Amino acid sequence: MKLATAIVSLLSAASVAADGTTHIRRSRRLNQDSSCLEITALGVLGGPVTDMGLAQSSTLITYGTVNDNCTSGVKLLFDIGRGAVTNLSKKWNFGTKDIDAIFITHIHSDHVNDLSIFLQNLWHFNGNPVDIVCAQDALVTASDGSSRTMSCQQLIEHIDDPFTASGEIAQRKAENPARNPEGPSGLANTILFPPAEEPELVWESGDVQVKAIRTNHVGGSAAYRVDTPAGSVVISGDASNDNGDPIARPYSTSDQVELLANGTDVLVHAVIHPTALQSAPGEPGLPAAIYNRQSTAEDVGAMAQRLGAAGLILTHQIPTVGSNRFQNPLNKNDYRKIIADAGGYTGKILVATDMDSVRIPKNQS
Numbered sequence: 001m002k003l004a005t006a007i008v009s010l011l012s013a014a015s016v017a018a019d020g021t022t023h024i025r026r027s028r029r030l031n032q033d034s035s036c037l038e039i040t041a042l043g044v045l046g047g048p049v050t051d052m053g054l055a056q057s058s059t060l061i062t063y064g065t066v067n068d069n070c071t072s073g074v075k076l077l078f079d080i081g082r083g084a085v086t087n088l089s090k091k092w093n094f095g096t097k098d099i100d101a102i103f104i105t106h107i108h109s110d111h112v113n114d115l116s117i118f119l120q121n122l123w124h125f126n127g128n129p130v131d132i133v134c135a136q137d138a139l140v141t142a143s144d145g146s147s148r149t150m151s152c153q154q155l156i157e158h159i160d161d162p163f164t165a166s167g168e169i170a171q172r173k174a175e176n177p178a179r180n181p182e183g184p185s186g187l188a189n190t191i192l193f194p195p196a197e198e199p200e201l202v203w204e205s206g207d208v209q210v211k212a213i214r215t216n217h218v219g220g221s222a223a224y225r226v227d228t229p230a231g232s233v234v235i236s237g238d239a240s241n242d243n244g245d246p247i248a249r250p251y252s253t254s255d256q257v258e259l260l261a262n263g264t265d266v267l268v269h270a271v272i273h274p275t276a277l278q279s280a281p282g283e284p285g286l287p288a289a290i291y292n293r294q295s296t297a298e299d300v301g302a303m304a305q306r307l308g309a310a311g312l313i314l315t316h317q318i319p320t321v322g323s324n325r326f327q328n329p330l331n332k333n334d335y336r337k338i339i340a341d342a343g344g345y346t347g348k349i350l351v352a353t354d355m356d357s358v359r360i361p362k363n364q365s
Contacts, residue, residue, distance in 0.1 A: 035207070037230040037360045038062045038070040039266060039313065041352035042077075042087040046270065046318035048110045051325055055354050056081025056110040057316050059235055059268055060091060063208055063228045070230075070359060074208050077102045078224060078235045078268075082113040085121065087354055096122040096130075101203055103210065104134035105237025106221040107152050116159050119184035126178055129189040132156060133203050133210070136192045138219030150219035153192060160185045195222050199260050213260040215239035217293060223257045225264065231360035234261040236269040238316060240293050251299040252292070258303055265360055267309045269300050270316035273335065275327050284326040286318070294318060297335055301343020312339065313350045313358060321351060 040062070043055030057079045064072035075098050077084070088094050096118050105111060115132075122130060134152035141147045160183040163169050169183045180186040193202045195214035203210040208228050215221045217238040225234045239257045243249035261267055272294035278285035285291075295303075297314075304312045314335055319325045321332055332351040339345050350356060 034065045034067070035073075035228065035230040036064065036066055036070040037226075037228050037233065038357055039233055039268065039360075040091055040357045041268075041313065041315050041354060042084045042091070043079075043081050044315045044317055044352050044354055045081070045083075045110070045320055046272070046316040048108070049325070051323050052320050054320060055083025055087050056113060057105075057270075058084035058087070058111075058114070059315065060088065060094075061226055061233060063226075063230065073228075074100045074205050076100060076208075076210070076226065079103070079105055079111040079237070080114045080118060081110045083354075084114040085117045090355060091357075095125075097125070097127045099130055100205065101131035101133060101210075103203070103212075103224050103235075104132065104152055105215075105223065105235065105239075106218050107134070107150055107155050108218065108238070111237075112155065115155070116184070119159060119187055120163070122187050123180055123184040124172065126176075126180075127187060129187045131189045131191055131203065133191045133193070133212075135195045135212075135214075135220035135222050138195075140219040148219075152220060153190060156185060156188045156190050158185075159188075193222075195220065197256065199225065211260065213256045215254050215256050216242045223254070223260055225260050231265040232263070233266040233268060233360075234264045236267070236295070238270045238294065240295050244289075244292050246288075246292050251302065253295045253299045253303045258307065261303075261307050261309065264307065264309055266311040266313060266358060267304050267307065268313045268315055269304070270295060271297050271300050271314045271335065272318040273297050273330060273338070275330065276318045297338040298342040301339035301345035304339075304347060305343065305345045309347055311348045311350070311358060312345060313352050313356075314339070315352050317351070321353065 040060040042058035042060050045054040045056045058081050059078040061076045062070050063074050064070040137149050137151045139149050199211040199213050202212045211225045212222045215223050223236050223239050236257050239254035241249045241252050276286050277291045278287050322329050335351045336349050339349055
């Protein structure tokens with residue numbers, strides 16, 4: 001596949017409702033001369049919190065042509081935190097039946113809370129199975145010798161359990177026998193991959209390829225890269241450096257993400273601001289152990305500059321712009337300044353809020 005070489009510029013575009021969106025089969029190839037790629041931040045809230053009325057982590061990527069607002073090819077979701085499904089409906093009035101695949105970076109609740117809502121909606125309205133791509137089970141041994149398994153597969157297999165126990169699934173089946181007899185989880189076509197140190201192809205449809213790589217955050221974490229003829233984008237998840245010691249490591253960002261993002265047009269990256277670090281126990285902010293498993297704003301900017309990425313989208317912001325969660329609220333310029341001045345990044349920066357969009361190429365809007 002030949003990647004676009006055009007320089008990308010970021011355009012913040014308001015979502016526009018459009019009736020009658022047609023779901024296109026995944027095997028379709030598009031006219032590459034008129035193709036475009038759009039990245040929409042469905043949710044930018046960082047962590048399992050409620051703040052500013054924002055949705056939790058989720059990024060929508062659509063690929064299509066200029067004439068159909070980049071929507072006639074594929075529609076991919078990367079993470080699906082609380083509020084993602086509601087915000088999905090704000091973008092061209094998309095519904096769950098429109099999504100071709102969901103990719104999970106890791107199974108923290110703020111990245112998967114709406115997966116149950118998505119599958120229930122798909123099931124209620126007799127949708128077809130959807131691909132859900134995530135890492136194989138990861139056995140993790142803690143410092144105290146205890147072990148646990150981080151399992152995307154188990155999350156999906158048991159996602160109906162509360163509603164089965166409550167009797168709702170049986171009631172819904174009785175009122176509409178056409179619904180999948182396995183319940184909402186029966187509509188999950190789960191695709192598992194072993195996270196690797198090198199980029200690996202995990203999903204493909206026509207002109208679109210998605211690759212993954214192992215990252216450090218929790219067991220089974222991964223980052224993803226989407227390649228299309230219109231351009232490429234990398235979604236970091238909550239990746240950080242394998243070395244958790246902020247003194248011993250050269251930077252907080254992930255070497256694996258940097259490898260995956262080589263030559264990418266746009267980098268979508270989680271970010272933490274220095275003001276989020278707790279100065280002492282009991283003070284506002286995050287403890288050092290949690291802070292140090294995130295990527296700092298300065299280091300994200302430096303990595304984007306090393307990569308030569310034309311665009312950087314900041315999501316999963318800790319703290320969120322405008323939030324008084326830790327100290328005085330930050331504004332977008334606070335993030336931009338540290339990315340550009342301390343990080344040295346000279347490309348285009350979008351400090352995203354819910355529903356902000358970027359299109360590649362920029363002149364196809």
